[in-house]
Amino acid sequence: MKFCAEGHAVVVGAGPAGLFAARVLADVFERVTVVERDGTGDEQRRGVPQSGHAHDFLIRGHRIAEELFPGLGEELVAGGAHAGDIGRDMRWVIAGRPLVKGDSGLSTVVSSRTFRERHLRARVEVLPRVTVLGGQDVEGLSFSEDGSVVDGVLLAGDKGGKLAADLVVDASGRGSRTPVWLEEHGHGRVEEEKLKVDVGYATRIVRAPADVFAGDVCVNVLASPDSPRGGACQRVEGDRVVVTLYGVLGDHPPVDPEGFNAFAKSLAAPDIHEVLEVSEPLSAARRYRFPAALRRRYESMDSFPRGLLVLGDAVCSLNPRYGQGMAFAAMQASALSDHLRAEEQLPEPDVYFRRLAEQAVDPVWGMTLLSDLSFPGVQGERTPEMLEALELVGRTQFAATFDGQLALSCLRVFGLLDPPTVLLDPAIQERVHKTLSRQPV
Template sequence: MTAMYSDRALVIGAGFAGLLAARVLSESYGDVVLVERDQLAADTEHRSGIPQAHHPHALLARGAEVLEALFPKLGTELKAAGAIQADLGSDFMSRAPAGWAPRDPIGLSVRSMTRVTIERIIRRRVLKLPNVSLVDGVTIDGLLHDRGTVTGVQGTRQGTPFTDYADLVVDASGRNSKLVSWLAELGVHCPAPMIVNGHLAYTSRLYEVNHDLKLDWKTAYEITHAPETKRGGAVSSVDGGLWFVTLFGAGGDMAPTDEDGFLSYATTLRCQDIAEIIKTATPASKIYRVGNLRSRWNRFHKIPNWPRGLLALGDSVVSLNPVYGHGMTLAALNCAALRELLAEHDLAKEPLIFQRAVAKTAQIPWMSATTTDLGWSEKKLPLSTRFMQWYARRLFQVVPGNRHVYRAFIRVSQMVDHPVSLFRPAVLWKVLSGRRPRATEQ
């Protein structure tokens, strides 16, 4: 644990990223305050600040490792709250365009739960820390500053002016962050963000588990894949007694939000278990849809006059197309970097060290998400992007019946292994040859 300072840190946003940031800062700052726009009761359900909570949230295996380090025995607590633990091989039924993936145990597991559940449990843990407090119902309008240093925030709370001062301000307010405009008011101008629009949409609904359906999986999904496969879907067991059903649409396609249309869309998928659940299970929520899913990268690490006393992390910096499930894991990795760097640096005085670390962490998930999404683009793409798309198509062609290739892909997709592992000779040969092994070779 790092040395405790007498300084005060303020975190904008008490969502997933903000809570993790407060947990890390509590080790180095004497007073940490979370400032949140929404009103937060002890067991807040869905709230306007996190519209994505109506859709599935994936905590990748790498993210789970980071969370367990920050919150010991968190996995046990999540399990007690109903989170479903599933092996990414034997408990998953996965359909690629060329066929079904192998169902062998991989030895890598994930816990499946709703965003509401994981955030509630983490919020309770964070707010039990003696030097962390929460001020909710606050709309931040801008930053306080003095000669190149951010000194606090200003806004309103319940119609009255709100001002708070801190030695370090952390923006964790998510993909709707106003930080770029706040910086412009200080005379700090950001490079244009990188934006890739995947032209994807997803439509989701919760159902009560129908125990009469004898299913041999905990998660089933069918992926979209450019340029031909525009429809996909997924169903996951969550929170003990619920199924989360989500239907994907790409290239302008999208599932309807009425009951008949939702079911009709599901029947067009190869994974018919999804439609069967919709037909027979009892709905536990409305049908929600979000479209125009995109990825955006605010390149804060390239701003030479970035103010002292200010950090940004999570979706405020890099917000990836949520269909790929990188968001929570990337936020966790940002906070792991924050913890490590605080042991060596006063980041209030050297903030660009952290912003560069955030950028470095984002490179691989950004490449993964945007390379896939650019498959729907009609523009001429760089040769490197076209090569990666070609290789991905070859890889998915050999996934059915190819345990070794599928295992390597899953480990990369869970951010456990580096993508270079997909080019190791044992995988590369199978992908380039396009040969599916006989049963004795698998």
């Protein structure tokens, strides 16, 4: 791109989406300032109430992070995180049956969210073009007189005032105030889509003997329409284990020790309960509730100011039970990077939002929508094509509990490397049919 040397970009939010955005913006702008409401040294940030729960870093996100921050995975492992092959070292249980295990050639790193975010932030903070302002809230956007251009942000508090910028990127999360500010300045209301899932989490930290994992770095017992409770059990840094249980449509796990363990015992497979049975509790259980997935259709707006882009959960907030959030943020930052490289001037918002939708939001939103609507109690339209796809994907996942090649196909979809439509390929469906026809009735 051909920005002037003194070009300045401001990123609102220092979560993973904001940190990934700052990294790609630093390739283009002379200065990048990240403004974060919470103190950047806080372990549990007020703006991220879900940070203490189990977090996956799906293989797609891990790959993008390694491209942006070479050696990050090795750095995390050196600090105590656990690397593992997603097919060999991670246990995936669907409808009570484990997927067939085997070498996939696809590795990622398992850690707590706070640990990973701290390392990402440290990598960003040492970039010579980037400054991180912690403990500083943004109370508004600065617009040109006619409202057609955003030329900075308005900072709150004693350090308040205008922070001028050539480009503002809002990565402030689901609670982003950009929709309100746009409407106040005459740009209309952004269309929103919601899918009510009412997912509830409960998480506690324990210490467990390594041998109870049988060599695995994590255990994922996935909820299914027949068994709408699930959980994740992850070995993380500090010789700790993060145990997260969840239920959909209001069936939420309790936080008292007896109720928590009983909920784990009720899952379709005993794996997580077996870990809890031999574990030493290190924390009380914490709960988190996610009422609905949310997508803001910025690409459909008739009016949008230049000088402003939106990214991360501020655009699309996914059902967290799929563990896609951090990888999704990385995918969106990758789309931003592609957009910046393709443009010859300050990015056009409509072109950016179309690219973001095509490269990142459409495929992941569609994937989670399909999975959420497999639960009969989730309200939403189910077309005949969708019902057929749900049946075929379900059969494929069941067949993957008998066939390693099908298991790898499923894991590539789980990891956002492939879209779920690959599971509908005639060659895969033929293998599914042959696999299931060999099983006893």
